[in-house]
Amino acid sequence: MYDAIVVGARCAGASTALLLARAGHRVLVLDRGRPGTDKLSTLYIHQPGVARLAKWDVLDAIKKSGCQPLDRPTYQVADIHLTGPAPEADGNRAAYGPRRFVLDPILADAAAESGADVRFGATALGLLTEGERVTGLRYRDSDGVVRSENTPLVIGADGMRSSIAKLVGAQEYAVHQKLTCAYYSYWSGVPAGFEQYQRPGHWVGVIPTNDDRILVAAYFLQREFDRIKGAAQEHYLDNIRQTTPTLFERLQAGEQVERMYGTGDQLNFLRTAAGPGWALVGDSGHHKDSLTARGITDAFLQAELLAECVGPKEGGPSTDDALKRYLTTRDSILLSNYKSTLSVARLEVTEERLRMLRVIQESPELTERYFAAAAGIIAPEDFYTEELLPLAS
Ligand SMILES: Cc1cc2nc3c(=O)[nH]c(=O)nc-3n(C[C@H](O)[C@H](O)[C@H](O)COP(=O)(O)OP(=O)(O)OC[C@H]3O[C@@H](n4cnc5c(N)ncnc54)[C@H](O)[C@@H]3O)c2cc1C
Structure with missing residues (x-):
């Protein structure tokens, strides 16, 4: 029996599977698509995301694919021109923008090399349940055969329109109109x-x-x-x-x-992160406007958190305890950047913001902190502080 079945083998699912397999779990990963296909994305991975790729030993493969390090961001609005060295996260100063047909297969291959059983052309169809508890998954394999697998943990990493989220009835909250x-x-x-x-x-x-x-x-x-x-x-x-x-x-x-x-279809929501026998990672659990390019990095952070909560195969907590912890802690790693995305994606250029940016432009230190906040290295509320805001008024 698999310890976990992950539905979706892109940046959220493959990285979750990679981490669980490395922690000794027997993991099945199913994706209805073909490996190495493209998907809508402007590709940018912020430094905290790159730091995860480095920690998981897959960054070298991305560098070898030929995408260049992005270590000098620029931002221009009105008369303002911010530029400077990129901020650093865990020793990684460069961001990267690999094509999705480069990034996603690197992660899926790394999951398979770590011991996960990764299968493409396999579509999740329904859940096996006992009362409220999810106990397994029904899916159609690449030969068209419908199969059932029991497992204590089904992980939905199946994107914004997640069928796993629908099947478990995950509640949406913090919903905002499209921007x-x-x-x-x-x-x-x-x-x-x-x-x-x-x-x-x-x-x-x-x-x-x-x-x-x-x-x-x-x-x-x-x-x-x-x-x-x-x-x-x-x-x-x-x-x-x-x-x-x-x-x-x-x-x-x-x-x-x-x-x-x-x-034009970029929803803004959080969904309940977990319940008995199930969890959501990546876009299935949290989607937001792509303007701030946070989806991939957030998928990595959620994968890492879920794997930490589940722990090692030997001596880890019970699945119920792990999922309770994931349920109660996930939003703390997402909410502040979600709020900032909702604010930036309004695309407003107010006089107050311009005054503040002019102050930031004058200081290399503030400029670096501005880019660090945009990258999610420091929380937006730690940058737009009570000291900075009055300077702009
Ligand atoms: C225009 C645009 C630009 C973006 N730009 C950026 C950016 O620059 N930087 C950034 O970080 N993020 C960006 N994003 C967001 C980013 O692409 C997503 O956050 C990210 O792809 C989410 O990954 P995921 O693995 O959760 O889901 P997905 O990438 O959606 O993968 C879900 C997988 O699940 C599989 N699946 C679905 N249903 C089933 C099923 N029933 N059975 C089996 N498999 C199934 C699908 O085949 C798919 O492979 C952008 C998004 C858009 C729309």
Whole structure:
């Protein structure tokens, strides 16, 4: 019998499986997709996420894939231009933006090498239950055969529309209306770093990735989605041109090498993290606007927390105790950055914010702390303190 069955083999599921397998547990991982496929994402992994990849011995594989270290962020809005060395998390100063068909298979392979039984083309269909308790999973394997497995722990790592969350009836809370919509594409022949640009209601981000390509993303307010989606390419270029004419000029010297990708469907919620015999990690348990690029890093933090709660196979706590701890502690690692995402994704540029950014711009120390707060290295409330806020008034 498996000690845990994980549904979903991308950044949340594969990393949870990797950690549980390394702690001695027998783990089955199922994903209905094929290995090595792409998915909607602007790819950016903040330093705390990179620190987890280093700790799990998979960072070297990501570096070898050819995506460059992003160690000098820039952010421009109005007359303000913040730049400086990237902040450090556990000795890691660089962020990375690996393609998802690079990152996710590296994690799934590392889970398999750690002893997890990773199977693609396998779809979770339903739960086995005894009363309120989840006791196993019914799934269709890659040959179309429907199978059942008993297990004391089913982990939903199956994304924002999680069927495991639905099946267990996980409650949604801290729900917020959708805030932005995003379009992006890939360019080659354009020298760039990790760059962010803002004007009221608009945001542009640049993330260098594999194969000497850069991802250029344009964000709009959610209420613009219906207007934009019919002519996404045109609105995308127009957003870049108006938000950052210098980047637009740089792009003219390069080439757009892939189609447009985009979505107006970015929900904001938390779901109950765990119950008897089940837990949720990654987007299945918490989804938010992608503007602050926190989904992958948050998936790693949740995977790490759940694995810590479950503990080692020999001498660890009971599954019930582990899940109670995960249930009661998970939000403490997510809430403050969730609040800050909801605030940033409003895409407001207030005079008060500009005054504060002008103060920050004058100080390399404050600039580094600004980027550390954006990366989730320090809590936003520890940066926007009572000392800083009056300086802007
Ligand atoms: C436009 C956009 C840009 C983004 N940019 C960033 C960014 O720059 N940085 C960042 O950190 N995050 C970003 N994110 C968020 C990030 O992509 C997600 O947070 C992350 O992919 C969540 O990983 P996950 O493993 O929880 O879920 P997913 O990546 O959604 O994986 C879920 C897996 O579950 C599988 N699955 C689903 N149902 C079943 C089933 N019934 N049976 C078997 N398998 C199943 C699916 O096949 C899938 O492989 C972005 C998101 C969007 C939409």
